[in-house]
Amino acid sequence: MSEALHEITLTVNGVVREATVPGRRLLSDCLRRELGLTGTHVGCEHGVCGCCTVLLDGEPVRSCLTFAVSVDGHEITTVEGLSGPGGTLSPVQRAFSECHALQCGFCTPGFLCTATALLRDNPSPTDDEVIEGISGNLCRCTGYQNIVKAVHRAAELMGDEA
Amino acid sequence: MTTKLFGERVQRREDLRLITGQGRYVDDLGHDALAAAFVRSPHAHARIRDIDVSAALDVDGLVAVYTWEDLPERVRDPLPLLIPHPALTHGRTAYPLARDIVRHVGEPVVMVVARDRYLAEDAAALIEVEYEFLKPVVGIEEAAQGAHLVHEDVPGNVGAHLVQEVPSAAGAGASEAIDAAPHTLAFRLDFERSASMPLEGRGVYARWDPDDQSLRVYSSTQTSTSVRMAIASKLGLPLPSVEVIAPDVGGGFGVKIVHPWPEEVLVPWAAMLLGQEVKWTEDRREHFISSAHERAQVQHVRVGFDDRGRVLGLDVTILHDHGAYTPYGIIVPIITATQLLGPYRVGAYRVEFSSIYTNTVQVTPYRGAGRPQGVFCMERTMDRIAAHLGLDRTEVRAANFIQPGDFPYDQGLIFQDGRPLIYDSGDYPESLRMLKELIGWDGFAELKARAAAEGRRIGLGLGCYVEGTGVGPYEGGHVQVTSDGRVHVSTGLTSQGQGHETVFAQIAATELGVPLEKVSVVTGDTRRFGYAVGTFASRAAVMSGNAIALACRKVRDKALRIAAEALEADPRDLEIEDGLVRVVGNPGASIPLATVAVLSNPLRYAFDEETKRATQFSGVSSMDRPPVAEGEEPGLEGRDYYSPIRSTFASGMHAAIVETDPDTAEIHILRYAVVHDCGRLINPMIVEGQIHGGVAQGVGGALYERMVYDGHGQLLNASFMDFLMPYATEVPFIETAHLETPSPLNPLGIKGAGEAGVIPVSAVIASAVEDAEGITIARMPISPSELHELRGLAAP
Numbered sequence: 001m002s003e004a005l006h007e008i009t010l011t012v013n014g015v016v017r018e019a020t021v022p023g024r025r026l027l028s029d030c031l032r033r034e035l036g037l038t039g040t041h042v043g044c045e046h047g048v049c050g051c052c053t054v055l056l057d058g059e060p061v062r063s064c065l066t067f068a069v070s071v072d073g074h075e076i077t078t079v080e081g082l083s084g085p086g087g088t089l090s091p092v093q094r095a096f097s098e099c100h101a102l103q104c105g106f107c108t109p110g111f112l113c114t115a116t117a118l119l120r121d122n123p124s125p126t127d128d129e130v131i132e133g134i135s136g137n138l139c140r141c142t143g144y145q146n147i148v149k150a151v152h153r154a155a156e157l158m159g160d161e162a
Numbered sequence: 163m164t165t166k167l168f169g170e171r172v173q174r175r176e177d178l179r180l181i182t183g184q185g186r187y188v189d190d191l192g193h194d195a196l197a198a199a200f201v202r203s204p205h206a207h208a209r210i211r212d213i214d215v216s217a218a219l220d221v222d223g224l225v226a227v228y229t230w231e232d233l234p235e236r237v238r239d240p241l242p243l244l245i246p247h248p249a250l251t252h253g254r255t256a257y258p259l260a261r262d263i264v265r266h267v268g269e270p271v272v273m274v275v276a277r278d279r280y281l282a283e284d285a286a287a288l289i290e291v292e293y294e295f296l297k298p299v300v301g302i303e304e305a306a307q308g309a310h311l312v313h314e315d316v317p318g319n320v321g322a323h324l325v326q327e328v329p330s331a332a333g334a335g336a337s338e339a340i341d342a343a344p345h346t347l348a349f350r351l352d353f354e355r356s357a358s359m360p361l362e363g364r365g366v367y368a369r370w371d372p373d374d375q376s377l378r379v380y381s382s383t384q385t386s387t388s389v390r391m392a393i394a395s396k397l398g399l400p401l402p403s404v405e406v407i408a409p410d411v412g413g414g415f416g417v418k419i420v421h422p423w424p425e426e427v428l429v430p431w432a433a434m435l436l437g438q439e440v441k442w443t444e445d446r447r448e449h450f451i452s453s454a455h456e457r458a459q460v461q462h463v464r465v466g467f468d469d470r471g472r473v474l475g476l477d478v479t480i481l482h483d484h485g486a487y488t489p490y491g492i493i494v495p496i497i498t499a500t501q502l503l504g505p506y507r508v509g510a511y512r513v514e515f516s517s518i519y520t521n522t523v524q525v526t527p528y529r530g531a532g533r534p535q536g537v538f539c540m541e542r543t544m545d546r547i548a549a550h551l552g553l554d555r556t557e558v559r560a561a562n563f564i565q566p567g568d569f570p571y572d573q574g575l576i577f578q579d580g581r582p583l584i585y586d587s588g589d590y591p592e593s594l595r596m597l598k599e600l601i602g603w604d605g606f607a608e609l610k611a612r613a614a615a616e617g618r619r620i621g622l623g624l625g626c627y628v629e630g631t632g633v634g635p636y637e638g639g640h641v642q643v644t645s646d647g648r649v650h651v652s653t654g655l656t657s658q659g660q661g662h663e664t665v666f667a668q669i670a671a672t673e674l675g676v677p678l679e680k681v682s683v684v685t686g687d688t689r690r691f692g693y694a695v696g697t698f699a700s701r702a703a704v705m706s707g708n709a710i711a712l713a714c715r716k717v718r719d720k721a722l723r724i725a726a727e728a729l730e731a732d733p734r735d736l737e738i739e740d741g742l743v744r745v746v747g748n749p750g751a752s753i754p755l756a757t758v759a760v761l762s763n764p765l766r767y768a769f770d771e772e773t774k775r776a777t778q779f780s781g782v783s784s785m786d787r788p789p790v791a792e793g794e795e796p797g798l799e800g801r802d803y804y805s806p807i808r809s810t811f812a813s814g815m816h817a818a819i820v821e822t823d824p825d826t827a828e829i830h831i832l833r834y835a836v837v838h839d840c841g842r843l844i845n846p847m848i849v850e851g852q853i854h855g856g857v858a859q860g861v862g863g864a865l866y867e868r869m870v871y872d873g874h875g876q877l878l879n880a881s882f883m884d885f886l887m888p889y890a891t892e893v894p895f896i897e898t899a900h901l902e903t904p905s906p907l908n909p910l911g912i913k914g915a916g917e918a919g920v921i922p923v924s925a926v927i928a929s930a931v932e933d934a935e936g937i938t939i940a941r942m943p944i945s946p947s948e949l950h951e952l953r954g955l956a957a958p
Contacts, residue, residue: 002222024280033278038190039183041412043361044446048882051361079183089181097177100851104659105180106362106412112181135891138882140361140413141659143854143919144890 008072012037013081021068027061028052030068031078039079039109043138050137053110054078060117079109082116091157092116092150101150103141110137115151123162124155168672168910171847175663175683185410188365188382188443195367195439196225198429199282201272201289202452203264206300206521206875207312208293210262213272217288223277224285226436228428230259236396237431241422245491249324252316253488254519258424263296265312265486266522267875268451270424275432275440298521298875302460302483305520312486312519321484322492322517326499328574329510330475336512339475343466347546352941353535353924355458355483355869356862358528359887360658362412363444364453366425368433376403379430382411384419385696386686387654392422393430408686414658415859416527417454419698420490450880455869456494456528458483459535463543466509471547471558474509478502478539482517485524492517493578494525497532497630500575500583504540504628505590505813506562507571521875527698529859530920537627538942541925545623545932555929556594556603559626563590578699579633581808587903588628588813593837596899597624601817601835609819619824620832621934624817625922631812631840631914632704632905636805638693639710641670641717643798645763645772647741647756649674649681651713653706654694656686660916661848662702666710668844669910673714674721675738676755693803700812700914703844708804708908716800721758724798728753728761728782755798762798764789810905812913814838816857816922818894820930827946827953829865829931831894839901841913849915850898856919858893863920864927864943866892 003022010017012035019034031037031054040063043051047065054063055077082090092115095101102108111134118125118133125133130151131144139147179185215227230238241255260271272289276282297310299319308318330339340346367380377399383389383406390406393399411418425442433440444453459482466475482495492515499513544562548555564571566589573583598604606622613620642650651670657663667681674681684690685706686697695705718738725743726733729751737746744752760776764783768774775782783789790796819833836853843849866886870878879885904911928939931949937956941948 022280032190033193036193037183038187039185041187041362042189043412044882046446046881046883049361079181083182087182093181096181097173100174100847102177102180102659103661103851103855104360104362104411104413105176105185106187106360106659108180109183131890135889138361138887138889140359140415140859140887141855142851143856143858143896144893145854145896146851148890 006069008069010071011075013077019068023067023069025068026064027066027068027071028063031063037078037080041106041109043106048138049107050110050114051107053113053137055113055117058117060114077113079112082112090116091161092119092154095150095154095157099146099150099153101142101146107137107139111139111147115154118151119155119158123158166672167668167678169843170668170845172664172668172678172845174661175667176661187362187410187412188367188380191380191409192367192439192441195441196275196277196436197279197282198432198440198442199274199279199286200270201274201286201291202448203260203267203269203271205264205293205295206267206298207296208264209296210260210264210271211292211294214290217290218274218285221276221281221285221288223281225277226275226432227285227289228259228273230257230261233259236398237427241424241489242392243491244489245493247322247491250322250488250492252321253491254313254316255489256424256487258427267877268448268523270452273428273432275436300520300522300871300873300875302458302481302518302520305518306481306516312521316519319519320516321488321519324492325512325514326575327512334510336475336477336510339510340464340466340477343474344468345550346464346466347550348464349546349940351461351463351539351542353457353459353538354943355455356528356867357455357869358415358417360413360415360417363446363449364418364423364425365443366429367441368430369439370434370437372437377430377434379406380409381406381426382418383408383421384414384656384658384698385421386656386688387692387694388696389421389426390688393427396422396427397431397434406688408656411656411658414697415529416456416531416698418658419696420454420526446882447880450885451523451877454526455485455523456525457535457863458525459498461539463539465543465547467547469551470561471551471553472561473506476508477512480513480515482515483520483525484517485520485522487524489524490526494527494532496578498536500577501533501628501630502536502540503573504537505564505588505626506540507564508562522871529856529917531699531917533627533629533921534863534924537625537922538925538928541625541922542928542940545929555624556598560591560594565591577630577809579809584808585628585811586905586907588811588839589901589903590813593813593815593839593901596901597815597817597835597837600837600897600899601819601833603817617824619822619934620819621930621932622817622819623926623929623933624815625925625929626815627921628811628813629700629918629921630809631700632806632810633699633701634806635695636803637695637705637709638691638801638803639706639713640691640801641710641713641799643717643755643759645756645760647680647754649676651681651710652684652690653710654691655697655702655706658697660702660852661845665703665844665848666706669707669711670714673711674718676741680741700916700918702916704810704908704912704914705804707844707912708910709802711910712802712804713800716802717798720762720800721755721798724758724761725753759798763796804908806907810841810907810913812840812915812918814918816926818926818930820927820934822931822934822949827949829944829946829949831861833897834894835897837899837901838918839903840915840918841905842902842911843900844912846900852915853898853919854896856917857896857923858888860920860923861893862888864924866943868943
């Protein structure tokens with residue numbers, strides 16, 4: 001027996017994308033498999049680690065806890081969509097590299113998406129606000145110190161550009 | 163002046179792809195591959211009665227189902243015992259799929275291959291395995307009693323038993339020295355299980371090419387060369403027909419040095435058999451119950467010391483829980499037993515361990531690899547001695563330190579590499595001085611009193627360690643300069659986020675005098691470099707770093723010879739800077755390294771303008787000798803190996819100030835300070851990153867992480883909801899200072915840094931909590947509820 005399939009349309013990183021998926025297909029799997037966007041990583045499949053964080057209509061969500069069919073018609077931003085036109089790195093991306101805020105890089109897409117939304121809502125966060133803001137994402141490599149530094153640095157870079 | 167990149171805070175070359183979503187981890191590859199899933203044992207100890215796959219056969223997209231009986235010879239054999247040891251008299255390894263008996267929850271029983279992972283899991287869920295329950299053996303002391311057995315043919319559940327003893331200078335044994343000492347103490351310590359827990363689990367993706375009968379395997383491994391040899395052996399393939407690549411790997415921390423995992427054999431085998439690409443990606447629950455754990459030990463300590471706290475005799479008996487199988491031998495307890503001594507000179511030392519089977523996930527190295535337990539033991543001992551004598555804890559340590567003039571210092575033991583445990587260099591008194599200054603040791607009593615006046619409890623703790631890094635047997639490096647002036651570096655060991663592409667490029671750029679942008683580095687790809695051991699034991703920078711430096715020196719010598727001829731100069735008068743070979747003091751006389759590369763390869767056929775210079779009618783070649791002179795090879799490239807006589811010993815000291823809540827018993831780390839000595843630093847930014855990450859894992863191990871097995875051998879907390887890894891909210895700001903005592907053992911003077919951060923953290927936090935509470939801490943990790951209980955027990 002075959003599963004029922006559903007046609008969905010998502011706007012991913014500004015591009016309208018169509019996919020045909022079973023109802024149970026997770027958004028993380030749909031992005032990675034159907035749409036070929038493997039920058040979104042899956043670290044736990046139960047919504048704790050935050051590796052799979054993407055922006056759904058601008059808000060960070062766990063794509064591993066979201067069914068693809070449930071976001072039909074919505075806008076998604078993944079790590080592949082954070083850079084500007086021509087591949088210019090976003091301030092958050094630049095700051096992460098500059099501050100050595102990543103090692104293995106597996107959790108990094110989730111942190112980048114989370115930090116992007118955080119700084120959009122709060123362009124000059126305090127130390128506590130940064131720590132609170134990234135406290136839904138696990139990193140096993142960096143000890144977070146340089147991630148916190150990078151978020152502050154990104155805020156600075158965004159301030160310079162504004 | 164040549165730009166020296168060695169020692170600089172160079173930004174990482176790896177980052178661009180990783181921050182733009184262009185990394186290539188195993189599961190990002192093989193879009194159209196079939197997916198494998200596994201039926202795993204839900205029981206800790208059981209006999210398989212029957213496996214009924216019939217219900218799974220109707221699942222749409224099912225391709226194949228395999229049990230142990232379906233596997234051919236060699237593939238079906240037990241997995242290799244990687245590191246045999248004479249003391250490991252009863253080593254046992256698992257079958258790739260369980261044969262008759264399962265010995266831990268999570269052991270693979272059936273392999274399913276289907277069109278995608280969802281369908282493979284559908285089919286796996288419909289397979290019925292009938293089990294006959296056997297008595298699970300859980301808990302290290304219960305197992306050591308041997309009432310029930312994990313393996314029928316292993317009496318007492320003892321896999322290995324090893325004693326090492328170093329008598330005092332006067333020839334006294336430890337027991338004798340302790341009995342004769344002015345003061346003696348005896349106590350027990352406990353250390354619980356944790357695990358590497360990289361955010362990317364394991365994964366294997368195999369492509370069989372039926373046209374040229376070759377196999378390419380991508381694995382999330384810490385050793386691609388050894389996985390390759392294991393696969394070739396298991397599948398009966400000629401080694402040159404198998405290539406293994408470790409692509410981007412999302413963290414390792416030890417668990418991925420074990421190999422071949424069942425899936426690393428089965429996935430390539432299925433790909434060959436089916437003639438289709440097959441991929442398996444571990445999910446998080448699988449990682450908890452079928453990859454490796456570490457740490458659990460019970461230690462019994464007896465120590466004798468004098469009035470100054472100098473250790474005259476130390477006797478440690480260790481029960482080590484190695485889980486259901488011993489694929490990695492007894493490396494972990496050997497490291498505990500030997501590295502326990504840390505920076506200290508003790509009078510007489512005896513250590514004995516028994517490595518015990520239990521019906522739990524196998525225990526193999528996790529960052530630190532037995533050292534956190536050993537350091538916990540020694541540092542708890544130092545604190546107890548200080549408390550007993552009423553001395554400052556740093557004074558007791560200082561009284562026992564090996565002094566800077568004592569190196570090389572022979573501890574008289576045999577280390578994990580089978581070689582003598584001889585420390586090469588270090589400066590422990592200076593390290594302690596730096597640490598005391600960094601944390602404000604001498605002013606702390608006043609701080610503590612002030613806090614107490616406000617009703618707050620704070621405590622200061624410290625921990626010292628020595629870490630054998632850069633273990634052999636060897637690593638190699640290959641360096642090739644191509645006619646476009648680019649430098650291609652490869653080494654066989656793998657990367658899991660340490661920044662090897664950057665630091666190895668720094669080494670090559672410094673050695674060759676070329677801009678960093680010209681250098682590219684490939685690791686862990688057997689197509690580029692076939693001889694290697696792997697990434698573990700803080701060895702990558704020491705081993706491959708030095709091998710690459712040596713290979714670069716060969717290339718440099720050759721480049722200078724060729725350039726000298728072209729410039730009609732003496733090679734000794736030449737230098738290379740910014741990719742240009744030139745006569746020192748005569749900037750006009752120079753030749754680009756790219757041109758040297760062209761000239762190094764005598765050609766019949768030009769393929770571009772530049773290479774016309776090396777063709778046979780160009781007039782550059784001397785008529786007096788063959789185009790490729792005797793003893794020479796074409797091309798500007800070099801290969802060399804670094805194989806050390808023995809390990810090099812890094813060291814460090816940490817201190818922490820903690821606050822414990824008088825009501826809730828919550829433990830907060832207020833400050834955390836690290837003094838770290840890994841010899842010469844290649845890239846301080848990267849070393850600090852390694853320390854931060856290590857300390858964070860140490861904080862997890864000290865306060866939050868443990869593997870909770872019930873009496874049935876069920877892992878109760880096999881999810882990130884329940885196994886508490888620290889978030890940003892739990893990890894303190896880490897203050898770091900570096901000391902550099904170069905290693906005399908290698909050309910670059912470096913020591914390893916990868917594991918350092920994690921090693922002393924449990925010892926440090928125990929010391930600090932003890933100081934805050936005035937309650938003896940003998941078991942880690944410690945949770946608020948456990949501290950609360952200890953308070954209850956300590957109350958009059």
